[in-house]
Every structure is written in C-alpha cells, then in structure tokens.
Amino acid sequence: MRELSSLASFFWKYKLRLAAGFGFVVLSNYFNVLSPQITGFVIDHVQRALSLQGYQPPAAYAAYDTLVKLFIDWIRQWGSDVGVVVALCGAVILLLALLRGIFLFMMRQTLIVMSRYIEYEQKNQIFSHYQLLDTAFFREQRTGDLMNRITEDVSRVRMFTGPAVMYISNLVSVISLSLFFMFRRNVELTLYVLMPLPMLAIAIYYINNVIHRRSERIQETLSDLTTHAQEAYSGIRVVKAFAQEQALSGFFRKITAQYKKEVLGLVKVESLYFPSISLLIGLSTLLTIMIGGLYYIEGEQAISLSTIVEFVMYINMLTFPVSAIGLTASMIQRAAASQQRINEFLSIRPAVTDSPGATDQPLRGKITFNQVNFTYADTGIRALQDLSFSIEAGQKVAIVGRTGSGKSTLVQLLLRQFDVSSGQILIDEILLQQFKLRSLRSQIGYVPQDVFLFSDTVSANIGFGVASVDSQKVVQSARLACIDEEINELSAGYDTMVGERGVMLSGGQKQRISLARALLRDPAVLLLDDCMSAVDARTEQQISLGLKEYLSGKTAIIVTHRIFSLLEFDKVLVLDEGRLVEAGSPNDLLQAGGYYAEMYKRQQQEQASA
Numbered sequence: 001m002r003e004l005s006s007l008a009s010f011f012w013k014y015k016l017r018l019a020a021g022f023g024f025v026v027l028s029n030y031f032n033v034l035s036p037q038i039t040g041f042v043i044d045h046v047q048r049a050l051s052l053q054g055y056q057p058p059a060a061y062a063a064y065d066t067l068v069k070l071f072i073d074w075i076r077q078w079g080s081d082v083g084v085v086v087a088l089c090g091a092v093i094l095l096l097a098l099l100r101g102i103f104l105f106m107m108r109q110t111l112i113v114m115s116r117y118i119e120y121e122q123k124n125q126i127f128s129h130y131q132l133l134d135t136a137f138f139r140e141q142r143t144g145d146l147m148n149r150i151t152e153d154v155s156r157v158r159m160f161t162g163p164a165v166m167y168i169s170n171l172v173s174v175i176s177l178s179l180f181f182m183f184r185r186n187v188e189l190t191l192y193v194l195m196p197l198p199m200l201a202i203a204i205y206y207i208n209n210v211i212h213r214r215s216e217r218i219q220e221t222l223s224d225l226t227t228h229a230q231e232a233y234s235g236i237r238v239v240k241a242f243a244q245e246q247a248l249s250g251f252f253r254k255i256t257a258q259y260k261k262e263v264l265g266l267v268k269v270e271s272l273y274f275p276s277i278s279l280l281i282g283l284s285t286l287l288t289i290m291i292g293g294l295y296y297i298e299g300e301q302a303i304s305l306s307t308i309v310e311f312v313m314y315i316n317m318l319t320f321p322v323s324a325i326g327l328t329a330s331m332i333q334r335a336a337a338s339q340q341r342i343n344e345f346l347s348i349r350p351a352v353t354d355s356p357g358a359t360d361q362p363l364r365g366k367i368t369f370n371q372v373n374f375t376y377a378d379t380g381i382r383a384l385q386d387l388s389f390s391i392e393a394g395q396k397v398a399i400v401g402r403t404g405s406g407k408s409t410l411v412q413l414l415l416r417q418f419d420v421s422s423g424q425i426l427i428d429e430i431l432l433q434q435f436k437l438r439s440l441r442s443q444i445g446y447v448p449q450d451v452f453l454f455s456d457t458v459s460a461n462i463g464f465g466v467a468s469v470d471s472q473k474v475v476q477s478a479r480l481a482c483i484d485e486e487i488n489e490l491s492a493g494y495d496t497m498v499g500e501r502g503v504m505l506s507g508g509q510k511q512r513i514s515l516a517r518a519l520l521r522d523p524a525v526l527l528l529d530d531c532m533s534a535v536d537a538r539t540e541q542q543i544s545l546g547l548k549e550y551l552s553g554k555t556a557i558i559v560t561h562r563i564f565s566l567l568e569f570d571k572v573l574v575l576d577e578g579r580l581v582e583a584g585s586p587n588d589l590l591q592a593g594g595y596y597a598e599m600y601k602r603q604q605q606e607q608a609s610a
C-alpha cells in the first residue's frame with residue numbers, strides 16, 4: 001500500500017476537485033438517508049390518523065434529522081388530512097431522489113474526471129521517462145511489457161484514484177450517516193441488524209480474490225492468443241510459403257480451448273457472487289423484521305411499524321457500498337502492485353546521460369578512438385577490442401569487415417547509444433561524454449543498418465525530428481538520395497502514407513528514404529551503416545556521385561560491403577572480430593595485399609563480368 005503514497009502529489013495537485021468530490025458524496029448520501037425517515041413518518045402518520053383524531057407528533061420525532069423535523073413542522077400547517085400528507089411526502093421523496101441523483105452526477109464529474117487527469121499525467125510521465133532511457137534498457141525489455149506499463153498499469157492505478165476513492169468515500173459516508181440515524185432510533189435493533197454485514201464483506205472479499213486470480217489467468221491466455229494471432233497475420237506470407245496453416249490453426253485451437261475452459265470456470269464463480277450478496281442482505285432484512293416484529297408485538301423498546309420499515313430501507317441502502325468493499329480492496333491491491341512497477345521503472349536512471357558542465361559546441365568532425373573496448377552487458381560479447389584510430393575533420397572513411405566484426409557497434413558508440421567499457425572516444429579532442437547528448441546527436445546524421453520508418457507520410461519520414469520542415473529541402477534531400485523520382489510515382493507523391501514500418505515500400509526505397517532523412521539535417525558528421533545494401537550497384541554509384549559535393553567539408557564514416565562506389569575514401573579501416581586489422585589509404589591497403597585487397601579484386605572481377 002506504501003507504493004500508492006507516491007500518488008499524493010497528484011491528489012494534492014487536484015485537491016479542490018477531490019474536496020468537492022468528497023462534499024458531493026456526503027451530500028448525495030445525506031439526501032439518501034432522509035427518505036427512510038420521511039417514509040417512516042408517513043407510515044406513522046397514517047397509522048395514527050386511522051386510529052386517533054387530530055395531529056400526533058411521530059413517535060420517532062426526536063431521532064429524525066433536523067431537516068426532516070422542519071418538514072414535519074411545516075406539514076402541520078396543512079392540517080392532518082391523510083391524503084395531503086401522503087401526497088406531500090411522496091413529492092418530497094421524489095425531490096430527495098432527484099437531489100441525490102444530481103449530487104451523484106457531480107461526484108462522478110469531480111472524482112472520475114480527476115482520475116482521468118491523473119491518468120493522463122501519469123502516462124506522460126512514463127512516456128517521457130522512456131525517452132530518457134538508453135538503448136541498453138530497450139534491448140532488455142520486450143515491447144509488450146513497455147506497452148503494458150503505459151496502458152495496463154496506469155489504468156489499474158486509475159481504478160484506485162477514481163472508482164476506489166469514490167467507493168471508499170461513499171462507503172464511509174453512507175455507513176456513518178445511516179448508522180448515526182439507526183443508533184439514534186434504536187440501539188439494540190441496530191446491533192442485531194448489523195451482524196451479518198461483516199460476514200458479507202469478508203465473503204465478497206474472498207470471492208473477489210478468486211475472481212481476480214482467474215481473470216488474471218484469462219488475461220494471460222488472451223494476450224498469448226493475441227500475440228500468436230498477430231504474428232500469424234503479420235507473418236502470413238511466411239506461414240503460407242511454408243504451408244504451415246494447418247499446424248498454426250491446430251495450435252490456435254488449443255489455446256482457444258484453454259481460454260474457453262478458463263472463462264467457463266470464471267462464470268461459475270461469478271454466478272456465486274450476487275446470490276451470496278442477496279443471501280446475506282436477505283438475512284439482515286429477515287433479522288430486522290423478525291426481531292423488530294417481536295419487540296413490536298411485545299410492546300418493548302418503543303418499536304413501531306415505521307421503525308421496521310425504516311431499518312429495512314437503511315439495510316438496502318448499505319447493500320451496495322458494503323458489497324463494494326471486496327471489490328475496492330482488490331482494486332487497491334492491484335493498483336498498489338501496478339504503482340510499484342511504475343515506481344520501479346521511474347527510478348531507473350539512464351546509463352547514458354549528460355555529464356555536468358557538458359558543452360554544446362558545434363562539431364568540426366575530427367574523430368579519435370583511443371584504446372576503445374566495448375562489451376555488450378547482456379550477452380558478454382566483446383564487440384570491440386583495443387580499437388585506436390583517428391579521422392581528420394572532413395575525411396571520408398570506409399569501414400569494412402566480415403559480418404559480426406563490430407562495425408555497427410563502432411558507429412553506435414559514436415552516437416553514444418552505449419558508452420565505451422574502457423578507453424576514450426573524442427570528437428575535436430573533446431571527450432564524447434563532455435558533449436550534451438542532444439547537441440551531439442543532432443549534429444550527427446545517422447542511417448542505421450536496419451531501417452525504421454514511421455507509419456506516416458513519406459515527407460514526414462524524411463523530415464523526422466526537424467522542427468518546421470521546408471518541403472523544398474525534403475525534395476532536395478530525396479534527390480540526393482536518388483529517391484525523388486520514385487516518390488513522385490507513388491499515388492500521393494510525398495504525401496503517400498508508407499504503412500506500418502514502411503510496408504508499402506521496397507527495401508531499397510526504405511533505405512534511401514532513411515538516407516534522405518539523415519541528409520536533410522545537414523550534419524557535420526555523417527554515419528552510414530551499410531545503408532545501401534538493398535540498392536542496386538548502379539543507383540549506389542549515382543548516389544555516391546551526388547554525395548561528393550554534399551560531403552565536402554563533412555566527416556563521413558561509411559560502413560559498406562561494396563567498396564566499388566565512386567566515392568573516394570581518404571581512409572579504410574578493416575575490422576575483424578572487434579579488432580582493427582588494417583588501416584590506411586585505399587592505395588596503401590591494396591599494396592599491402594590483405595583483406596581489403598582481396599575484397600577489391602573480387603569486386604573488380606564481379607564488375608567486369610556484370
């Protein structure tokens with residue numbers, strides 16, 4: 001429960017709404033408890049009028065609320081005609097119901113609306129914390145869990161800040177108000193009548209727990225089911241190509257059968273719920289009538305017919321709030337568990353942060369690696385070992401090497417997606433950590449190896465991350481990336497929606513859009529991670545040709561498996577198993593006759609034969 005105390009600041013922020021909400025709860029219940037009193041008065045009045053002449057004050061006069069007393073005094077002015085009294089009382093009972101309804105409405109408008117505001121703020125709080133965390137965090141977490149924290153956990157907490165708070169305040173006010181008037185009317189009868197209520201609360205609490213446990217299991221099966229269905233749909237081409245429809249539906253049928261079994265089990269427990277409530281409430285009503293009746297017959301305890309009626313009405317009034325105790329308790333438990341997960345998440349500090357006094361000076365582009373080692377924390381793979389090299393500002397550098405040799409890792413270290421395990425990376429002789437993260441990343445253009453497009457228009461994807469994009473510049477970058485013509489052929493040109501992750505486009509088109517996105521920002525340093533692997537050699541050459549001028553004065557690091565582009569590299573770095581095995585100008589490396597020279601020869605032959 002302690003976890004929920006972190007919500008205090010939210011409640012404090014909405015204290016006026018909360019206070020007003022409590023006020024409305026009390027008012028609605030106040031008008032609610034007056035109606036048994038009016039009913040009691042009418043019964044009393046009618047009873048007396050039929051046997052005695054003239055006005056008699058009701059037996060329970062002293063026990064009634066001041067407002068009811070005022071009403072009774074006022075009604076005397078109208079004489080004691082039974083018809084008039086009954087009609088007036090009927091009207092007043094209607095009026096009370098109306099008032100109660102109005103305040104119930106206001107209660108929801110304040111408390112539930114407050115919980116929605118809190119939900120909104122919490123979602124934003126979590127989302128902005130996600131944005132702070134580094135790549136390492138996201139590698140360890142499944143997307144589903146991340147989504148859950150924003151949707152499921154927050155909505156469970158909302159069940160506390162909204163409905164649970166409402167039920168609790170309702171419970172407290174209805175119990176205290178009705179008990180107050182019941183005790184004032186008759187202490188002994190009240191005690192008898194209340195006996196079954198604790199049992200009711202406990203029974204409901206237990207049934208609720210069972211229901212909760214079962215629904216959790218059902219939720220899990222359901223999310224299993226959705227995950228599999230989702231995968232089957234998005235991978236439908238693979239499924240069909242491998243003729244796995246049958247196997248898949250068989251598997252699906254098994255999960256749905258499991259789901260059906262669990263749901264039917266839940267229905268059984270749920271159907272126990274209302275009968276057990278009715279049973280216990282019935283018991284209270286029975287006790288009221290039986291014990292009240294006995295007292296009445298024996299003329300003890302000053303109990304009249306109206307007392308019994310009033311008590312039956314009070315009992316009914318207590319039914320819902322008391323039966324909601326169990327529900328509320330499990331709501332609070334769940335909210336506490338969810339809030340605990342949220343708190344844990346919010347307390348995670350990102351590993352990659354701005355160091356104090358970080359600068360945001362413009363980059364010129366000299367890059368130095370000094371004895372850099374990097375090990376992936378989650379797998380323990382040593383991706384880079386003792387890496388040292390330097391690149392002058394404005395140089396174009398190719399990084400080549402076998403798959404898994406650490407090329408992408410190197411590029412990501414430059415962006416501080418991760419921090420080095422040991423050694424130093426410097427830009428313009430300044431340690432990478434001494435740059436403001438935002439400033440560093442905004443001055444580096446990066447085309448990742450695995451392209452990601454957002455489900456948005458082509459131009460929004462190219463202009464991603466740039467405030468107020470100029471459509472002229474978008475077209476310009478698209479031309480540089482040699483994708484402009486193909487975009488114009490799309491149904492809506494630059495305004496074409498690319499579909500989820502860009503499914504509407506070919507692999508090569510996606511890569512070039514991703515390239516255009518990096519070029520648009522006009523960065524001082526450009527990192528291209530094998531970003532033309534799906535583009536044919538001729539188009540690649542065309543792009544390289546176009547980039548020549550664009551790249552003048554910029555530092556560019558280009559990871560590639562094809563060295564036969566028209567771009568002239570100042571330097572080539574060859575990586576093997578995380579180590580730098582060759583470095584130098586292309587000519588030097590050709591002379592040396594290592595990996596690069598071999599690669600060069602092979603590709604030259606390929607080109608000649610093509």
Ligand code: ATP
Pocket residue numbers: 139376378379381382383401402403404405406407408409410449530
């Ligand atoms: P490719 O040419 O296939 O893109 P690469 O040279 O870019 O390969 P890297 O992606 O840098 O290679 O990977 C270097 C090593 O680090 C590999 O052994 C790889 O398995 C490992 N590795 C890469 N990314 C991660 C990660 N996120 N977590 C753990 N290990 C990783």
Ligand code: MG
Pocket residue numbers: 407408409449529530
């Ligand atoms: Mg790679």
